[in-house]
Amino acid sequence: MNMLADLVAKGSRVDGHAPWPRAIVDTETWCHAIEYLDAWTLSGLWGEADSVHMALLNQTAHQLAVISLDCAAGTFPSVGARHAPAIRLERAIHDLFGLVPDGAADTRAWLDHGRWGIRHPLGTRAKPPEPAPYPFLAAEGESLHQIPVGPVHAGIIEPGHFRFTANGETVVRLEARLGYVHKGVEALMAGADLDRAAKLAGRTSGDSTVAYQLAFARAAEAALGIEAPERAHHVRGVMAELERLANHLGDVGAICNDAAFALMLAHCAVLRERVLRAADACFGHRLMRDVVIPGGVTVDLDTSAREILRTLAHTVRRQFAPLIELYDNTASLQDRTVGTGILTPQLARRFGAGGYIGRASGRDFDARRDLAYPPYDRLAFEVPVDDAGDVDARVRIRIQEIDESLKLIEQILAELPGGAIRTALPVRAGEGIALVEGFRGDVLIWLRLDENQRVRRCHLRDPSWFQWPLLEAAIENNIVADFPLCNKSFNCSYSGHDL
Amino acid sequence: MRRLLFQGLLRPALTETLPESSGGESAILGAKLDVAAQRRLGRSLSIRAIDAGSCNGCELEIHALNNALYDLERFGLKFVASPRHADVLFVTGPVTHNMREALERTWRATPDPKWVVAVGDCAIDGGLFAGSYAVLGGVASVLPVDLAIRGCPPNPSDLLRGLLALMEVPAAKDRST
Numbered sequence: 016m017n018m019l020a021d022l023v024a025k026g027s028r029v030d031g032h033a034p035w036p037r038a039i040v041d042t043e044t045w046c047h048a049i050e051y052l053d054a055w056t057l058s059g060l061w062g063e064a065d066s067v068h069m070a071l072l073n074q075t076a077h078q079l080a081v082i083s084l085d086c087a088a089g090t091f092p093s094v095g096a097r098h099a100p101a102i103r104l105e106r107a108i109h110d111l112f113g114l115v116p117d118g119a120a121d122t123r124a125w126l127d128h129g130r131w132g133i134r135h136p137l138g139t140r141a142k143p144p145e146p147a148p149y150p151f152l153a154a155e156g157e158s159l160h161q162i163p164v165g166p167v168h169a170g171i172i173e174p175g176h177f178r179f180t181a182n183g184e185t186v187v188r189l190e191a192r193l194g195y196v197h198k199g200v201e202a203l204m205a206g207a208d209l210d211r212a213a214k215l216a217g218r219t220s221g222d223s224t225v226a227y228q229l230a231f232a233r234a235a236e237a238a239l240g241i242e243a244p245e246r247a248h249h250v251r252g253v254m255a256e257l258e259r260l261a262n263h264l265g266d267v268g269a270i271c272n273d274a275a276f277a278l279m280l281a282h283c284a285v286l287r288e289r290v291l292r293a294a295d296a297c298f299g300h301r302l303m304r305d306v307v308i309p310g311g312v313t314v315d316l317d318t319s320a321r322e323i324l325r326t327l328a329h330t331v332r333r334q335f336a337p338l339i340e341l342y343d344n345t346a347s348l349q350d351r352t353v354g355t356g357i358l359t360p361q362l363a364r365r366f367g368a369g370g371y372i373g374r375a376s377g378r379d380f381d382a383r384r385d386l387a388y389p390p391y392d393r394l395a396f397e398v399p400v401d402d403a404g405d406v407d408a409r410v411r412i413r414i415q416e417i418d419e420s421l422k423l424i425e426q427i428l429a430e431l432p433g434g435a436i437r438t439a440l441p442v443r444a445g446e447g448i449a450l451v452e453g454f455r456g457d458v459l460i461w462l463r464l465d466e467n468q469r470v471r472r473c474h475l476r477d478p479s480w481f482q483w484p485l486l487e488a489a490i491e492n493n494i495v496a497d498f499p500l501c502n503k504s505f506n507c508s509y510s511g512h513d514l
Numbered sequence: 515m516r517r518l519l520f521q522g523l524l525r526p527a528l529t530e531t532l533p534e535s536s537g538g539e540s541a542i543l544g545a546k547l548d549v550a551a552q553r554r555l556g557r558s559l560s561i562r563a564i565d566a567g568s569c570n571g572c573e574l575e576i577h578a579l580n581n582a583l584y585d586l587e588r589f590g591l592k593f594v595a596s597p598r599h600a601d602v603l604f605v606t607g608p609v610t611h612n613m614r615e616a617l618e619r620t621w622r623a624t625p626d627p628k629w630v631v632a633v634g635d636c637a638i639d640g641g642l643f644a645g646s647y648a649v650l651g652g653v654a655s656v657l658p659v660d661l662a663i664r665g666c667p668p669n670p671s672d673l674l675r676g677l678l679a680l681m682e683v684p685a686a687k688d689r690s691t
Binding site: 128130131132133136166167169170171172173174194195196197198199200202203211214215218219220221222224265278281282284285287288291295301302304337341344345508509510 | 528666
């Protein structure tokens with residue numbers, strides 16, 4: 016029995032929502048869906064001025080569906096009250112739209128720090144209250160002390176506040192406070208044309224600019240009922256894998272550096288630089304920004320670019336091999352990574368943890384394979400999975416994914432079809448949704464276009480929403496000094512989360 | 515590990531000479547380090563990076579300055595972990611309202627003399643995020659900015675040239691007077 020289809024059938028199906036169905040449901044069905052969230056995966060929860068939407072993933076059936084609930088009274092039954100992964104999403108919905116999750120246990124503001132000069136900016140646009148201190152969750156016991164860290168950190172990283180409660184060296188509780196880099200992306204999206212909206216999507220999380228612009232393009236193409244040309248799909252695939260490659264190379268080095276093994280960082284940083292330079296030579300931008308657009312891509316891969324990429328794949332493979340050996344043979348390094356920051360498979364599954372975080376904790380999911388989109392639906396690749404769940408497992412998943420990305424790039428280059436790289440966009444209204452596998456996990460974008468092809472509402476859900484809370488679980492009972500190591504092994508996005 | 519380290523001894527350094535700017539100096543605006551400060555600091559600046567709302571693209575390129583090909587430290591420039599150790603604040607992002615206080619406090623924690631570099635288009639005028647309820651729109655709306663480096667994000671060569679301009683422009687001024 017296909018339960019997700021049953022759920023959609025209980026509501027009224029919305030026309031023009033592609034490629035997966037959306038249905039407007041009543042409160043009873045909404046609550047019914049919440050009951051089933053342990054079997055399915057919550058893939059997204061977002062608001063509008065007068066309704067809320069929930070994206071549900073049935074991993075085994077490879078299906079996604081969206082259900083929507085009208086909340087004319089300004090409230091909706093809380094999802095977070097029963098399903099913890101929804102809590103922060105609900106707090107964000109309340110901050111942005113003023114909709115109240117009925118029965119929610121945690122009613123603290125999340126993205127709103129009381130400094131915007133306005134409350135509920137996408138909803139009722141009320142006057143802000145007086146800023147109040149943020150109450151962190153309590154931890155009680157003998158000899159506990161708190162360590163506040165951030166928002167400005169010691170390294171060259173994004174801002175966020177971490178409140179540790181420790182007993183001596185041991186972390187008893189970590190609670191993150193985020194929202195510092197909230198830029199109001201979703202408000203800026205409203206009313207934007209596709210060109211501007213695609214640029215904004217590409218600046219939601221800079222390290223995933225290709226993944227975001229690909230997700231945005233796919234959502235827009237679904238809304239407009241078109242498909243990009245075959246060649247464009249392949250060029251996009253090359254870019255997505257280059258982005259994964261660059262980030263994984265940087266991360267492997269940085270994680271080892273946080274375990275005080277700088278040699279790995281020195282070598283990996285050079286390899287990362289090689290990837291970025293090849294990207295620059297082929298696509299005119301080191302991070303490949305603004306190349307993937309709705310309808311296709313702006314840059315074609317000519318003969319010389321293909322040669323640059325083949326050489327790159329060869330170089331990276333040859334130079335990375337001794338580094339894997341180095342990781343394998345350095346006991347002092349593994350002493351830090353093995354058994355540190357363990358994320359249990361149960362939590363990874365419950366939170367639908369994407370990317371290497373989920374896959375290092377036994378969650379066998381990859382949007383490229385399980386909700387296959389071109390060009391991946393016609394390519395052969397392996398999805399590595401481990402169930403150790405520690406820092407070491409997250410490093411090893413990345414190491415294997417680097418090899419898979421290299422193979423994918425070579426495969427795509429060998430099979431690159433001819434033809435156009437862009438297709439014209441019809442001017443019409445529509446709704447589209449896309450789930451794209453970025454380096455960090457699955458990026459979800461939901462888009463509604465009006466009849467003039469302008470964005471009415473766009474929601475961008477970074478994989479970090481479901482990963483940040485897990486970092487707090489993984490660090491428990493580890494020592495404070497291992498936090499940078501655990502944090503880097505997760506490498507969640509602040510900007511992608513804060514929007 | 516021994517083999518890798520040994521190879522490091524035998525192979526030539528990867529570090530490159532800084533390429534000439536392709537787009538003139540248009541990427542870098544208004545370096546203002548004065549002669550007195552130049553004398554006091556010599557050719558050494560400690561830099562503290564602060565993300566005031568960036569998408570993290572600028573951070574990736576700032577990180578790249580430390581790789582073997584750009585090797586920032588050969589110029590006497592280095593990133594430090596505390597604003598209390600810094601001469602220069604490298605600020606990225608359109609300055610969100612939620613980061614404003616943290617940015618101001620970081621600036622106040624930095625000892626004089628100090629310089630502020632606005633890194634990237636967002637830090638210059640808010641970039642694509644200008645006009646949002648959540649951002650102030652550029653570092654200059656909060657702090658006095660001494661140097662701006664354009665780009666989305668600026669590439670490592672532009673960042674390096676900007677930093678060198680901060681140290682060398684006054685020397686040129688010195689010669690002309």
